[in-house]
Amino acid sequence: MTTVYDFSLPRLEGGGTLDLAEYRGKPLLIVNTASECGFTHQYEGLQALWSQFKKAGVVVIGVPSNDFGQQEPGSSSQIAAFCHKNYGVGFPMAARCPVKGTNAIPLFQWLNKDLGFLARPRWNFYKYLFNKQGQPVAWFSSLTAPTSPRVRDALERILLNG
Numbered sequence: 001m002t003t004v005y006d007f008s009l010p011r012l013e014g015g016g017t018l019d020l021a022e023y024r025g026k027p028l029l030i031v032n033t034a035s036e037c038g039f040t041h042q043y044e045g046l047q048a049l050w051s052q053f054k055k056a057g058v059v060v061i062g063v064p065s066n067d068f069g070q071q072e073p074g075s076s077s078q079i080a081a082f083c084h085k086n087y088g089v090g091f092p093m094a095a096r097c098p099v100k101g102t103n104a105i106p107l108f109q110w111l112n113k114d115l116g117f118l119a120r121p122r123w124n125f126y127k128y129l130f131n132k133q134g135q136p137v138a139w140f141s142s143l144t145a146p147t148s149p150r151v152r153d154a155l156e157r158i159l160l161n162g
Helices: 042-056 076-087 106-115 149-161
Strands: 008-010 017-019 028-033 059-064 127-130 136-140
Touching: 028 042, 042 059, 042 076, 042 149, 106 136, 127 149, 136 149
Parallel strands: 028 059
Antiparallel strands: 008 017, 028 127, 127 136
């Protein structure tokens, strides 16, 4: 059975890959992000969520994408500088990747197939929550803030029940 831990992403900083197997046994929240979007302020909530739950093992991972409205046009160094300077982002970030259509990276191809049409990202800041076994258990659209009760409750259930 495929799990999120079977995938890797190109790293935003330092080159190389972000091997998701490094996080085996930990809940993951993976979010497609963009720096020039009306939802960009959600970086603040993602950082707050990660700061609150990282000691419990939760890992937040940002995946910048230019797929929606060309709202992530920058280079890796520009994206990293923007995230650090404006939102103090400390959670792991991938390099800019396509997340929709036939060009989507393998992780998002798997999510699209596994979760179905309704869960496909239709804009920036779609959030995908994985349990400790690496299976997707919930997804949230751009409209759901990372610090919303829906996201927090789902995350706390995973921490309590695995």
